[in-house]
Amino acid sequence: MRPSLLDPLFVPITSLAGVGPKIADLIAKVVPADLSDRPARAADLVFTLPNSVIDRRNRPGIALAPSGAIVTLDVTVDRHQPAPRGNKSVPYRVYAYDDTGEIALTFFHANASWLERALPVGEEVIVSGRMEWFNGRPSMVHPDHIARKSEAENLPLVEPVYPLTAGLSPKVLRRAVGQALERVPELPEWQDAELMRRQTFPAMRDALNRIHHPADPLDVSPDSAAWRRLAYDEFLAGQISLALVRATVRKLSGRPLTGDGKLIAALKNALPYELTRSQIEALAEIDADLQKPERMLRLLQGDVGSGKTVVALLSMARAVEAGGQAAMMAPTEILARQHFASIAPLAEKVGLRIAVLTGREKGRERADILASLADGEINIVVGTHALFQETVQFRDLALAVIDEQHRFGVHQRLAMTAKGDAPDMLVMTATPIPRTLVLTAFGDMDVSRLTEKPAGRQPIRTITLPFDRLDELVGRMRDAVAEGQKVYWICPLVEESEEVELMSAEERFSSLKPVFGDRIGLVHGRMKGAEKDEAMRAFKEGETRILIATTVIEVGVDVPDATIIVIEHAERFGLAQLHQLRGRVGRGSKASTCALLYKDPLGETAKRRLSVMRETEDGFRIAEEDLKLRGEGELLGTRQSGTPGFQVARIEAHADLLEIARDDARLLLNRDPDLKSERGQAVRTLLYLFGRDEAVRLLRAG
CATH class of the missing domain: 3.40.50.300 (P-loop containing nucleotide triphosphate hydrolases)
Incomplete structure (x- = not known):
């Protein structure tokens, strides 16, 4: 049974004020939890952490505020200039001043009576927002915050910025997160006291409050003690859960398997x-x-x-x-x-x-x-x-x-x-x-x-080519086929779609058919099993010499005498997948080539990926690089396979905590396999909090 202590966090988010079904659907898109089999809960909002902050401690005065900066200004309201009647395109302007100069606060489609109440002439107010300068004149369009000087304590100086989706306003999400945060109860401490001291971890509730109500931009950094505390909680829940699953599996008595050899x-x-x-x-x-x-x-x-x-x-x-x-x-x-x-x-x-x-x-x-x-x-x-x-x-x-x-x-x-x-x-x-x-x-x-390749395997030469050299590449392929070589040609999509301008397999097949005639085949995921087998058989036996394929061939297809692989739009693939695809060639004793076709201009990550592919064939080095470039969810393929990624932990920032969590979990379960001790009971709360209910069920079943 889930501890009743956690009930306030397990309510659906629609029970929060201002969150109806429509807003709940939008919020579900930004929470990091896996919601494939349930609606979003208050706990999911608590773990939706900000990715940056707006720092309003910058108060330079009007004349010294640089364009584009978010600043906070202490000003006196001078006059209102409403839009002319019937002309909605002209904004409503409120002019205000401080010791250094004058600024126009600009509002489109404004509600005049609301502005007169919020910014009364002669009143001292604090406004916060992005500075813009036009022809030497400063303005601030739709300030984020307006407060009378007498109420200024309510203005957050450092404001968290959350991940958003179209249609979801930052204000609505912030309010929902705030309500969820108020529901976090006083939790029993499940962490080891000595570890907390060594790592300078705050209590969990403090950690959440520090990140959601930052006093400094450093508070929302994954390197902060607060964020590391939450990451460690999540790792520990995961490691205990896996250890319990494994112990259950091990408990089902194995037996020695020995034979005569x-x-x-x-x-x-x-x-x-x-x-x-x-x-x-x-x-x-x-x-x-x-x-x-x-x-x-x-x-x-x-x-x-x-x-x-x-x-x-x-x-x-x-x-x-x-x-x-x-x-x-x-x-x-x-x-x-x-x-x-x-x-x-x-x-x-x-x-x-x-x-x-x-x-x-x-x-x-x-x-x-x-x-x-x-x-x-x-x-x-x-x-x-x-x-x-x-x-x-x-x-x-x-x-x-x-x-x-x-x-x-x-x-x-x-x-x-x-x-x-x-x-x-x-x-x-x-x-x-x-x-x-x-x-x-x-x-x-x-x-x-x-770690080694079987004897006789040749290294694979990897080259990168921009799309404008496609004709040259097709010419080279024609020569290779004439010499009796076999070529894989990989395309990212099965058929043309208007949104994504990538060459589809069917279209590439049609464009190369006049060049290669009957020597070209096609295989993709939407074909029937028997058709796929036939296309693979023809290629394997040499009836076709060039096979246009989608990534269905990524895993395990074995044609030892294929020596060339062309990968179109290589910039769209992850490193691990490029490496898998490249491994389709170089399986025989002939030298092989992998040509990565890319479309300019390349982003930084894509550039790095293609250069790693040119530099090395070592899968483990490629995996480490991929982890740096993409983060853990992508690498394990969890985006597709439904194993949970992490909600708060970031492997690239918190890897050092993972080993500690594994050892901690192991030690705890050795001492207290049924989690009955005081710390064990607290750890059960942790498991429920991070959605590891199956682990608690195993405890009961065990």
């Missing part, structure tokens, strides 16, 4: 190449995990082309040797079929029965596969998430391998394994994730990294 040896002999040093190390780590009675939860990180699939196959063979079955799950059907195509020949060579199961298998064929899984005839099954959702019954699932984890929600995935006979889990990702992000997304998961 014959299958593994046969598979290694069947491989057409030697394993790399890091593949051997990763396999040793996985083997050690599988032999323990606790369940394995391991993340296998490896750049595109580093040989994760082989590691997965050998791990699955270990589970089969131990008498169980293994399943491998991929995010898309294309990828599932491709994994199947690459591991089935090897598996069958050593007598393993392997099947593929996606939404496409129907009728009799599907029924046969399901029956063979249930009676244990099939050793390994490869498929999409359909494997875990439908009536799929395993006789004895011992190992689940999940590819491209960040496309599935983390909690859903861990919860999924909590259902059946808890299998060991190996999670693979080709998105190199910096250590800080591994912690935020996977908690304290064990990590194996594949």
Whole structure:
């Protein structure tokens, strides 16, 4: 049960004065919480932090106020000059003066009687707003604040500026945030006293008040003690939540998986190449995990082309040797079929029965596969998430391998394994994730990294070209195709849309068709499965030599003799995605090229991205750079996959706090696994506050 203490913060924002359904919809667009399955609450407003301030402590006097600056002026009202009757286009002006000069306060579509009350002639007033100078004359259009000198205490000297959306006025949002803030109760302290002293953290309510009512611009900086306190709260809630999920998953008793090693040896002999040093190390780590009675939860990180699939196959063979079955799950059907195509020949060579199961298998064929899984005839099954959702019954699932984890929600995935006979889990990702992000997304998961490319792989040369050299590029592609090379050509959109002037795949296909004739193919996400497969097959077998594609080919498509990839509007892609796409070439023994086509002028971030791509092929360095340029939500793909990003923490500013939060969470749960102590009870309040209810439910279930 949520502590009743928090009830005032869990009311919908429509219960706040001045917030009707229409305003609530606008506010929902700016709060940082994930509102996909609920309306916005008062607590979400409390964590909607300002991104800058208006500093009104600047009081230079009229004559010394620079144009464009926000200033506060102490003036005396001299005279009113209303707009001529019937002419709405002329503004209403109020002239006022101080010791240094005169200023016109300018109002469009003004309410004359309101202005006469607010600015009575002869009265001393304080006005605050942006200074403008026209032909040597100062003016202030629609001052932000007007107050009589006698009431000046009400004027905020440093005013927070919140993120806004069209139709939502700063005043309305500020008022709503203020009301939510008043509802924050006195909370029990869940932080360790020694840590609070070391980090100079204020109490939580003080931290919120400091940021929402800043006395200085520094108060709204992510580096301030107040903001760091809130970031740490959020990290701690996340780390405790992940640790509880993990403990629950671990509690479902694992079992040691050991075999006689014959299958593994046969598979290694069947491989057409030697394993790399890091593949051997990763396999040793996985083997050690599988032999323990606790369940394995391991993340296998490896750049595109580093040989994760082989590691997965050998791990699955270990589970089969131990008498169980293994399943491998991929995010898309294309990828599932491709994994199947690459591991089935090897598996069958050593007598393993392997099947593929996606939404496409129907009728009799599907029924046969399901029956063979249930009676244990099939050793390994490869498929999409359909494997875990439908009536799929395993006789004895011992190992689940999940590819491209960040496309599935983390909690859903861990919860999924909590259902059946808890299998060991190996999670693979080709998105190199910096250590800080591994912690935020996977908690304290064990990590194996594949750092080398398989022997014989050539480096990829990366070049950048502006669009005005497109004809030259097409000429080069024509020569390359004539020499028998294969080319991927990536476009950002499927079809033309008027809002976004990007070249669509279909349009690029039409423009290149006259040049390449029958040697050009097209594949995009809106095609039917069979059409996609046919386009991929024709390209793989060399019937087509140039494949126009959208980013459906980003993950896992394998055509070893493709040597060139052209990426249009490269400035529109994130670094991680550019790196993934580039990894589609350079998979064979021939030298490969990646051409990044961009449209001038480039912004600073885009320039940096393209230069990082030219400088390095190291996925981990690219991931670190991407984190600096984009922040954590984008990098984990959480914008699409529904895992929560952070509300107040900023990885790039607060990464140092993450390790501390992980250790703190670990220590706390070691001492007090059920969160029953005084601090444990306070931490339960923290979990509810940051929407980690599922963690509290696990405590009860456990």
